[in-house]
Amino acid sequence: MTAYIANHQKKKSLLQKxxxxxxxxxxxxxxxSKLERAxxxxxxxxxxxxxxxxxxxxxxxxxxxxxxEEAIKWRDMPVSEIIRLYSVH
Known part of the structure; x- marks a missing residue:
């Protein structure tokens, strides 16, 4: 039995943040520059x-x-595309 149990909710809440x-x-x-960092x-x-x-x-x-495939898409996505995705909201 492992001594550590991962809390996957932390990753999801960090993403939301x-x-x-x-x-x-x-x-x-x-x-x-701040938009690109975000x-x-x-x-x-x-x-x-x-x-x-x-x-x-x-x-x-x-x-x-x-x-x-989804992870590869996000890894290779240009920063400008990420900004565009979130500017639509």
């Missing part, structure tokens, strides 16, 4: 959620994680 930060930056007209943080949080979901639903060890 990062998304709110990006939406806030967009609605208040922050400069491009978008990168959203990307990192989104990829962490994909890994957490893999870990939660798989019997394989976490180091055997292979990115899904």
């Amino acid at each position: 990062r998304e709110q930060e990006l939406e806030h930056a967009l609605s208040h007209g922050f400069d491009d 978008a990168e943080k959203v990307r990192e949080a989104k990829l962490a959620v994909f890994k957490a979901l893999f870990s939660q639903s798989s019997v394989l060890p976490p180091h055997s994680y292979e990115e899904s």
Whole structure:
């Protein structure tokens, strides 16, 4: 039995926080460098959620994680596209 039990909800709540930060930056007209940093943080949080979901639903060890098509899409997505996605909200 493992001594550590992962809390996957933390990754999801961090993603929500990062998304709110990006939406806030967009609605208040922050400069491009701050928008890019916020978008990168959203990307990192989104990829962490994909890994957490893999870990939660798989019997394989976490180091055997292979990115899904959705994860690859987010990893390769340009920052400008992430900003555009969240500016629509």
